[in-house]
Amino acid sequence: MPELPEVETTIRGISPFLEGKVLRNVIIRERRLRWPVVPELASLVDGLTVTRLERRGKYILIHLDRGGLIIHLGMSGSMRVLLEPEEPQKHDHFDLINSDGQIIRYRDPRKFGSLLYSKGDPRAHLRLSGLGVEPLTEAFDGDLLYKLSKKKHICVKTFLMDGRVVVGVGNIYASESLHLAGINPLRKCSRISLDRYRRLAETVKKVLELSIQRGGTTLQDFVGADGSPGYFEQELMVYGREGVVCDNCGEPIQKVVISQRATYYCACQT
């Protein structure tokens, strides 16, 4: 399930095959993704040069010398670089092909991802408006969380996963960060002290940075651009570990559903 570290891993893997290259062909096999892929997309970008790649939350922005592409991996998306042509499989929905003939192939069994074309700067696209702060910047800190949480009547895990507050923290990293920060995910977000939010913000940064170092988390589908899985799963403390004893206190890890999402935590989180 791609969250920020998986998207970052993907961008690092595909960038060398896109930045500074000319797009020679875009082959779209499946237009019915989260939002329909516009039919004219391939002709619009043909011959344009990729100036740079950028991540914004869980979106991949491919800046072109005119406009850009916006890609989201949804929950089962991945992108791989093929140095030699391969027969596309069932869920390989589109290819970006550069002028060297290298193929960047998008696979997404559940079709929750997207491929959008932006006429202007992709950062200004409507889909990206209203996104919260980047967690790996100085703008993301305990003071911000404390301030934004005061107006809300939701539990802290839902708050932390709200992309209008902070981007990129999905279900896995929310459970992990709250565990390491010692905060109960069910606690109301408005009833957490500034000090604890400062600890939470620092923990989120550490967890995301470590996962990026490990190439992300592979639970089912995710692979990096070279086809290799991520190794952060070995570092997960609570996610998917119901009943396993907590490293911190020895009590069994609990599973609850919060906002229709599986949530893992231990009784030692208060």
Place this chain on the structure above:
DNA sequence: CCCGATTCCTGTAGGC
């Protein structure tokens, strides 16, 4: 406006 519920999709796992 706020927040919980629903929706899209398909592979996988578990029950019988």
Place this chain on the structure above:
DNA sequence: TGCCTACAGGAATCGG
């Protein structure tokens, strides 16, 4: 073995 159902979830949208 095979059929059926439940479940996983990012994020937009719906509904109260």
